[in-house]
Amino acid sequence: MSEDLNSNNRGITLFSTKNPSSVTDYKNLGYKNIEYTAWTGYKKVASTKSKRIATYVVSNVLGFIPSTYVRTAIGIYDLTSTLQTQNPDVWPTVNTRNILATSPRGTEVIIGQQTIVKYYGNSARTKLIKTINKTYWVG
Numbered sequence: 001m002s003e004d005l006n007s008n009n010r011g012i013t014l015f016s017t018k019n020p021s022s023v024t025d026y027k028n029l030g031y032k033n034i035e036y037t038a039w040t041g042y043k044k045v046a047s048t049k050s051k052r053i054a055t056y057v058v059s060n061v062l063g064f065i066p067s068t069y070v071r072t073a074i075g076i077y078d079l080t081s082t083l084q085t086q087n088p089d090v091w092p093t094v095n096t097r098n099i100l101a102t103s104p105r106g107t108e109v110i111i112g113q114q115t116i117v118k119y120y121g122n123s124a125r126t127k128l129i130k131t132i133n134k135t136y137w138v139g
Contacts, residue, residue: 020138023099031105034111038100071139091120099135112137129133 020026023034087127099112121127 020111023111026101029111031101031111033100033108034100035096037100037102039095040098041093041095088121091118091123091125093118093125110138 020029026034095116097114098110099114100108101111103109112135114133117132117134118125119129119131121129
């Protein structure tokens, strides 16, 4: 089982060469003591509205640069962004936790990370639009 593990020159396990993609796959490779860390929440992720306002402010500050080329570039950017389809604003929240296990070599390693992203349609974050629950595996 230890030949499955790929390590760097300091002996730190980087990933499994078998590309496991579930807890069961890791258990079959000899990983044990699988545990989940506590959820970490980032409740106040910037909304699309705040990103749009920041872009507007930056483009206006750049307009003070005394250059015809800069003003022309900003004008073209403003025109193309105006012609694009405008989507409604969303306010996301993100929660993550790591999945830990003991490798066949006996070292504790991160085998994956689970994330839950929720998109809300209002700033109070009460109108849920969509939830994405995804697990990313290291191996």
